[in-house]
Amino acid sequence: MKTIVWFGFVLGALSAAGEVILKKPGQKATFQCSVETHTQNLVWNRGNDPIIRVNLKTGFPVKGPKHKDNMKLRGTSLEISGVTEEDAGKFICIADGKRKEVTLLVVSVSASPSSELQLGSEATLQCRVKGLNPPDSPVQWKRPDGSTNSGSQTVQLKSVAHSDEGNWQCMFAYEGGTYIESLEIKVRDPVPKTTAPSSSTSSKDVSKPTCPHCFNPPPSTDVVLLGLSWWMWVAVGVGCLAVVLLMVFVIVLCKRIKRRKVRMLRNGRQPLNPKMYCQCHHPAAAAKPQQGRRKEKPSALPLQPLLA
Known part of the structure; x- marks a missing residue:
């Protein structure tokens, strides 16, 4: 019992x-x-x-x-x-x-400036845990090699090394249990800096090819004006001339058509020539006598008085 x-x-x-x-x-x-x-x-x-x-x-x-x-x-x-x-x-x-x-x-784990770090740079790893009771419960980081940074939620890396690359673990305990949150860190080698060519280099050295087996084409002799080569300007001029000639042809053609219309109108208003009349070869019909009327004698003229 x-x-x-x-x-x-x-x-x-x-x-x-x-x-x-x-x-x-x-x-x-x-x-x-x-x-x-x-x-x-x-x-x-x-x-x-x-x-x-x-x-x-x-x-x-x-x-x-x-x-x-x-x-x-x-x-x-x-x-x-x-x-x-x-x-x-x-x-x-x-x-x-x-x-x-x-x-x-x-839990939020983060790396600043990012999880991909550059060799020799500075970085900060942070692990924040909200909801712990008490809120200041110990939080520690475990490095990729197994060593720990006890009692700190933040790890400062003054100079990132290749040994810092790997899986970092944020560890904390709560009510008898242990909890882990991981953060993967990558380390990259710095990018080599490219040096600009010296301004004191002579023009003779610049003209020499840097590659002895490479073929360098001769400099172009084309005359460039406003960003266009001479042949492009020729093409533009020919195109403009063709447009002008086409406009002149259209104007002359329109004037000729207008004159032809005026002539046709004038010819249509003139009287017809005798040759244009219709000539008939049949004899003309006799006039029909008028019926129902009597032919009257003409009346005598009035007498004029004689002058003395």
């Missing part, structure tokens, strides 16, 4: 310790509740402040003061999309008298 009681006590202690979820900024975190379905009210809290509550009678969730836009309820689980460092902390689910705690740790 004592064994059963002790076993239940251990299970209760493990349940109270809760679950730890490790996420990077921007990732999605899902917290599982202790039950998949509930017969009473369901509440998700952040610490002692409610995030969201579901009343079994209405079935509608009610948002609390600690609710954020990136938090959603999926069944009995709480989902956080686009995790930020401000989301780190302890979340508690209470459903049907059961309680479950979930701790969200947000």
